[in-house]
Amino acid sequence: MSTPRFLTLPPGVRSRRIETTVGTFAALEAMPVSGIAERWPALLVPGLTGSKEDFIAVLQTLAQAGRQVVAIDMRGQYETEGPDDPAAYTCPALGNDIDVLAQHVGGGGPVHLVGHSFGGLVTREAVIDGRTKFASYTLMSSGPSAIPGVRAQVSRAMLAELPEVGIERLWQTRMEPEALAAGVPDEIIEFLRGRLLANSVTGMVAMTHAVLSAPDRCDDLAQVGVPTFVLCGEHDDGWPPEAQAEMAHRLGTECMVVPGAAHSPAVEAPETTAAALTRFWNESEARLLN
Secondary structure, three states: OOOOOOOOOOOOEEEEEEEEOOEEEEEEEEOOOOOOOOOOOEEEEOOOOOOHHHHHHHHHHHHHOOOOEEEEOOOOOOOOOOOOOHHHHOHHHHHHHHHHHHHHHHOOOOEEEEEEOHHHHHHHHHHHHOOOOEEEEEEEOOOOOOOOHHHHHHHHHHHHHHHHHHHHHHHHHHHHHHHHHOOOOHHHHHHHHHHHHHOOHHHHHHHHHHHHHOOOOHHHHHHHOOOEEEEEEOOOOOOOHHHHHHHHHHHOOOEEEEOOOOOOHHHHOHHHHHHHHHHHHHHHHHHHHO
16 A cells, blocks of 8 residues: 655645546646646556555656646546446556546647556556557556565455455554554544545455456567556565566566665655656657657
8 A cells, every 4th residue: 555655735736637538537737836848748547555646746846847747546546436337447447547538638649657556557558458649658566467475465365355344444454553553644544544445345346356367468568669667666565676677678678676665666765766757758758759
């Protein structure tokens, strides 16, 4: 569970709702505090138990490089409503949402796309099968297929518990004790609780199934030809950094390992993460424009 370290919106960042043909999505939108958004925009997509607030520490810095940056809650997450149909939460279905959102954000033009953790499994569907012209694609703390190791065990336990005990009990017995043990401030704990309880139970169950069963689509992604970047923390406890480096090799691209960060580099090392994304985005734009 990504845990933002603060919730106050920085200068140039505002809450908004984006209306599309596939629904209305809650978002945080960042614009340059000074100057204009002269570069191509970016769309940031969170992980399974996360939300748009997971990117709050990088939004202002990313926007100040001269672009509009939008972070969203996926369908059924936090402040974005979702149906009770499990079919709405498969990776292809969620990927179609991202494709539509990217067309909206980019106005039909190129868009930089970032998918964190489960958001990486979702966004690659938009890159591979969607209609948007992506300027670049970043997989942040994500992997080539189903999540392995300890997080897979936690996900299976959550699948077993959710239908029986519900989200509130899951918070009380698992997530709140973890947050308290980590010394998370009271106001952040209250946010985490509210965010978790706002999630669609149907969505959480279906997305957990998806993260545990996702196929390997690296070969399909490599064939698309979109400039791609892999970024992860050196202590990532989701997909191991070694697995993400191997994925980058298969994609013919760079894997940047962020020192000191774990599974949420945008939270744990925001300046390093923002600088890496800005560099990659600027280089991608330069190559595409020349």
